Amino acid sequence: xxxxxxxxxxxxxxxxxxxxxxxxxxxxxxxxxxxxxxxxxxxxxxxxxxxxxxxxxxxxxxxxxxxxxxxxxxxxxxxxxxxxxxxxxxxxxxxxxxxxxxxxxxxxxxxxxxxxxxxxxxxxxxxxxxxxxxxxxxxxxxxxxxxxxxxxxxxxxxxxxxxxxxxxxxxxxxxxxxxxxxxxxxxxxxxxxxxxxxxxxxxxxxxxxxxxxxxxxxxxxxxxxxxxxxxxxxxxxxxxxxxxxxxxxxxxxxxxxxxxxxxxxxxxxxxxxxxxxxxxxxxxxxxxxxxxxxxxxxxxxxxxxxxxxxxxxxxxxxxxxxxxxxxxxxxxxxxxxxxxxxxxxxxxxxxxxxxx
Amino acid sequence: xxxxxxxxxxxxxxxxxxxxxxxxxxxxxxxxxxxxxxxxxxxxxxxxxxxxxxxxxxxxxxxxxxxxxxxxxxxxxxxxxxxxxxxxxxxxxxxxxxxxxxxxxxxxxxxxxxxxxxxxxxxxxxxxxxxxxxxxxxxxxxxxxxxxxxxxxxxxxxxxxxxxxxxxxxxxxxxxxxxxxxxxxxxxxxxxxxxxxxxxxxxxxxxxxxxxxxxxxxxxxxxxxxxxxxxxxxxxxxxxxxxxxxxxxxxxxxxxxxxxxxxxxxxxxxxxxxxxxxxxxxxxxxxxxxxxxxxxxxxxxxxxxxxxxxxxxxxxxxxxxxxxxxxxxxxxxxxxxxxxxxxxxxxxxxxxxxxx
Numbered sequence: 001x002x003x004x005x006x007x008x009x010x011x012x013x014x015x016x017x018x019x020x021x022x023x024x025x026x027x028x029x030x031x032x033x034x035x036x037x038x039x040x041x042x043x044x045x046x047x048x049x050x051x052x053x054x055x056x057x058x059x060x061x062x063x064x065x066x067x068x069x070x071x072x073x074x075x076x077x078x079x080x081x082x083x084x085x086x087x088x089x090x091x092x093x094x095x096x097x098x099x100x101x102x103x104x105x106x107x108x109x110x111x112x113x114x115x116x117x118x119x120x121x122x123x124x125x126x127x128x129x130x131x132x133x134x135x136x137x138x139x140x141x142x143x144x145x146x147x148x149x150x151x152x153x154x155x156x157x158x159x160x161x162x163x164x165x166x167x168x169x170x171x172x173x174x175x176x177x178x179x180x181x182x183x184x185x186x187x188x189x190x191x192x193x194x195x196x197x198x199x200x201x202x203x204x205x206x207x208x209x210x211x212x213x214x215x216x217x218x219x220x221x222x223x224x225x226x227x228x229x230x231x232x233x234x235x236x237x238x239x240x241x242x243x244x245x246x247x248x249x250x251x252x253x254x255x256x257x258x259x260x261x262x263x264x265x266x267x268x269x270x271x272x273x274x275x276x277x278x279x280x281x282x283x284x285x286x287x288x289x290x291x292x293x294x295x296x297x298x299x300x301x302x303x304x305x306x307x308x309x310x311x312x313x314x315x316x317x318x319x320x321x322x323x324x325x326x327x328x329x330x331x332x333x334x335x336x337x338x339x340x341x342x343x344x345x346x347x348x349x350x351x352x353x354x355x356x
Numbered sequence: 357x358x359x360x361x362x363x364x365x366x367x368x369x370x371x372x373x374x375x376x377x378x379x380x381x382x383x384x385x386x387x388x389x390x391x392x393x394x395x396x397x398x399x400x401x402x403x404x405x406x407x408x409x410x411x412x413x414x415x416x417x418x419x420x421x422x423x424x425x426x427x428x429x430x431x432x433x434x435x436x437x438x439x440x441x442x443x444x445x446x447x448x449x450x451x452x453x454x455x456x457x458x459x460x461x462x463x464x465x466x467x468x469x470x471x472x473x474x475x476x477x478x479x480x481x482x483x484x485x486x487x488x489x490x491x492x493x494x495x496x497x498x499x500x501x502x503x504x505x506x507x508x509x510x511x512x513x514x515x516x517x518x519x520x521x522x523x524x525x526x527x528x529x530x531x532x533x534x535x536x537x538x539x540x541x542x543x544x545x546x547x548x549x550x551x552x553x554x555x556x557x558x559x560x561x562x563x564x565x566x567x568x569x570x571x572x573x574x575x576x577x578x579x580x581x582x583x584x585x586x587x588x589x590x591x592x593x594x595x596x597x598x599x600x601x602x603x604x605x606x607x608x609x610x611x612x613x614x615x616x617x618x619x620x621x622x623x624x625x626x627x628x629x630x631x632x633x634x635x636x637x638x639x640x641x642x643x644x645x646x647x648x649x650x651x652x653x654x655x656x657x658x659x660x661x662x663x664x665x666x667x668x669x670x671x672x673x674x675x676x677x678x679x680x681x682x683x684x685x686x687x688x689x690x691x692x693x694x695x696x697x698x699x700x701x702x703x704x705x706x707x708x709x710x711x712x
Contacts, residue, residue: 041712045650045687115559124648124687124712135559164559174556182545182564184619187626188599189541192533194629195595200530201632203471203491203520208538208633210566215630219623223616226607230615234607239551241600243544244593251582251590259586260579263540267575270543273550274571276557277564292485294516302675303662310656356485 001147003154004028005057007081009072011042014088014117015063016126018159019047024128025158030057042123056080059151061112062087067224070098077104084151086112090175092139092168094228110152111139113171114161115179121218129160136161139168176232183214183222184237190215288317289341291334294354305332305353312347314340357503359510360384361413363437365428367398370444370470371419372482375403377515380484386413390420398479412436415507417468418443423580426454433460440507442468446531448495448524450584466508467495469527470517471535485516492517495524532588539570539578540593546571644673645697647690650710661688661709668703670696 005028008015012033019029019042029048033039036050043050060082062072069089077085085108089095092111099106116134136156140149156163166174190212193201226233243266250262295301309316318335336344348355361384364371368389375385375398385404389395392406399406416438418428425445433441441464445451448467455462472490492512496505512519522530546568549557582589599622606618651657665672674691692700704711 037712041648044710044712115561117561117563124646124689126687134561137559164555166555170553170555174553174559177548177552177556178560178564181548182567184600184603184622185541185545186563186567187622188596188603189538190627190629191599191622191625192537192592192596192629193632194625196533197526197530199520199522199526200533202634203493203530204534204633205471205473205490207542207570208534210569211538211542212626212630212633213566214563215623215626217623217627219620219627222623223620226603226619227612227615230607230610230612234604234610236548237600237604237607240544240548241597241604243547244540244597244600247540247544247582248590248593248597251586251593254586254590256583256586259583263582264575264579266540266543266547267571267573267578269547269550270568270571271546271573271575273546273548274568276549277560277568278558292488294488300666302672303659303666306659306662307656310659316658356488 001150001154003058003151003158005053005059006030006048006155007032007053007057007060007076008042008048008063009033009060009076010063010065010068011039011047011123012063013121013123013125014114014130015061016042016045016047016123017116017128017130018061018063018088018114018155020045020126020128021131021159022155023048027158028057038123042126045123045126047123047126053081057082059084059086059155061085061155065221065224066091066094066228069095070102070104073099073109074102074104077106077108083108084148085109086152086155088112088114090179091225091228092171096141096168106141107145108148110144110148111168111171112152112156113137113139113175114156114159115175116161121221131156131159131161134161135164137164137166137171137174139166139171141168172229173232176229176236180222180225180229180233181236181240183217184226184233185240186212186215187217187222288335289338291336291341291344291348292356293332293334293348294356295332302332305334305348308348308351308353309334309344312344314344314347357506357510359414359507359514361409361415362386362404362511363388363409363413363416363432364398364404365389365416365418365432366420366424367395367403367479368419369478369481370473370486371417372398372401372403372479373472373484373486374417374419374444374470374511374515376401376482376484377487378511379404381514383514384413394479398482401479401482403479403482409437413438415440415442415511417441417511418445421577421580422447422450422584425451426458426460429455429465430458430460433462433464439464440504441465442508442511444468444470446535447581447584448527452524462497463501464504466500466504467524467527468508468512469493469495469531470512470515471531472517487512487515487517490517491520493520493522493527493530495522495527497524528585529588532585532592536581536585536589537592537596539573540582540589541596542568542571543573543578644691645694647692647697647700647704648712649688649690649704650712651686651688658688661690661704664704664707664709665690665700668700670700670703 007030030053031048039050066089114136363386386409387404395406422445470492676689
């Protein structure tokens with residue numbers, strides 16, 4: 001079976017990334033979005049051609065927000081736009097329930113969920129390797145045609161992801177544990193910063209930053225996800241609350257030895273839990289070397305720095321701007337291939353930059 | 357006042373990093389550790405000379421674990437090893453209490469805490485730029501000699517950090533909020549993975565990974581820190597538990613609309629709290645408009661783009677590079693004042709850029 005054409009419905013972060021990945025694998029890709037400007041941007045980024053295909057494609061992938069997924073699937077199925085249909089919604093039971101309510105023909109639909117993403121939305125953040133080495137869960141129904149599963153599996157593999165088959169229930173319970181619960185915790189932790197002393201927040205370190213990164217996520221999206229996966233999420237959240245409450249009670253009682261014992265036990269369990277996570281994936285940017293440049297906070301500094309870096313013939317792969325609160329200087333970190341970091345550092349110093 | 361010599365007591369991650377930073381700033385640095393092999397490694401790394409100085413140095417910095425900090429300070433003070441004394445313990449009240457119990461002379465001691473670090477320990481992880489652009493809290497007592505504060509401030513500045521003055525109480529409360537509480541939450545979340553379905557853990561994404569990264573931290577260290585800062589930590593933890601319990605009760609009740617409302621509210625508060633954090637892409641959190649530009653991945657593209665943007669008279673407030681390793685194109689997002697986004701978009705298009 002050759003599967004080489006797809007329709008992506010919804011060109012946000014995930015849909016556009018799928019388009020980019022499939023195009024890189026040589027597929028023909030069509031892109032539609034309720035907002036034509038987003039489909040145009042995705043097309044310009046190389047994710048495919050904007051517009052409905054003239055004839056049915058092999059597979060249609062709906063990458064709409066969860067609450068619109070079933071309707072978009074029903075519409076695509078009703079239009080006969082593809083041979084097989086899939087989606088990317090992060091809760092699978094609800095999509096099936098909605099599809100059945102809409103009376104859609106679900107025999108050619110195979111639920112899917114790429115477990116990849118970012119805290120941001122929209123096509124601009126898309127990347128052809130968003131799924132590389134990541135799991136992509138498929139939730140075929142017990143009576144599903146093997147051909148349809150194979151078609152969606154081909155799409156997943158073309159995106160560089162690893163297909164993982166689960167039941168709908170298994171998927172939703174697993175996601176509550178590794179995605180939905182962490183999201184609520186990140187949001188609650190970040191929300192707590194609103195009550196913190198104003199002078200406390202500026203001294204936050206990388207640990208807290210990393211923990212609340214996903215707190216920047218979309219409220220509407222997560223309201224939908226939580227409501228659609230309430231039971232497993234309620235259970236997981238209760239477990240976490242119990243674990244925290246045990247330590248809180250010791251802290252409030254104030255006996256140092258008892259606090260130490262409780263915190264030590266929590267940390268040891270945390271060490272073990274953390275170690276269960278599989279190795280890092282897709283950390284390409286972490287393989288770059290860093291050149292840190294202390295700059296004054298004036299317009300044009302960044303441009304001049306990059307011009308000077310370009311003059312050295314060094315390609316800056318990525319950069320990070322660290323503003324220092326209340327200070328006229330900041331640090332710009334330039335990420336470059338490890339072999340050229342020393343060259344760049346020396347060259348920038350010769351040009352008067354404070355490069356480290 | 358010229359301050360150019362230091363003794364570092366305790367050559368772990370922090371002490372060695374201080375040595376490296378001070379050496380880079382031209383200081384004379386002496387290094388001691390209860391484990392001479394660690395001091396030797398730190399010396400080999402270029403952090404200073406192993407051994408007690410022959411004559412008193414300007415400042416002695418104790419970078420021992422919190423529970424040993426007061427004793428190490430008392431010993432250094434008793435030996436008259438320096439003119440001024442400081443430390444790096446992440447809880448300040450406890451160090452003072454311990455020092456007073458030990459009967460040490462605290463008149464020349466200025467408490468300090470570099471808010472920087474990593475989940476790893478030991479000199480090998482040390483870096484001369486660990487403190488670059490980071491806050492370093494100083495907690496002088498009300499009757500502290502200005503000279504001693506100035507000496508420690510000089511050390512902080514030589515390390516590239518930004519001195520922030522707080523009272524002891526303010527420091528401990530702030531750290532509970534931005535460091536100690538997040539640590540317990542990361543550990544509790546990671547500990548929960550021990551109870552998760554075996555098939556759930558392998559599909560964990562970057563969000564969870566980032567959230568539990570610091571769960572790899574040292575149990576003994578954190579047992580000490582929590583016990584030494586029990587009151588603010590108990591209060592902060594209770595606040596978080598309350599926040600999570602509110603959502604948990606809605607989830608358990610199972611009415612979708614009520615769940616959505618509670619989760620939406622939590623996420624919105626989390627969005628706001630997260631945006632208060634300084635640093636990485638802080639500008640993006642403000643109300644800037646975004647202009648997305650699709651670029652080819654060649655040296656100098658970013659610089660040329662910024663030069664062109666500057667030629668339009670538009671000040672680029674911040675930018676984000678979406679770099680895709682192995683692909684010939686990327687997206688650069690320029691953050692500008694909302695009023696000029698359209699102007700910039702048009703001007704860039706006229707200059708041949710694919711701007712959206």
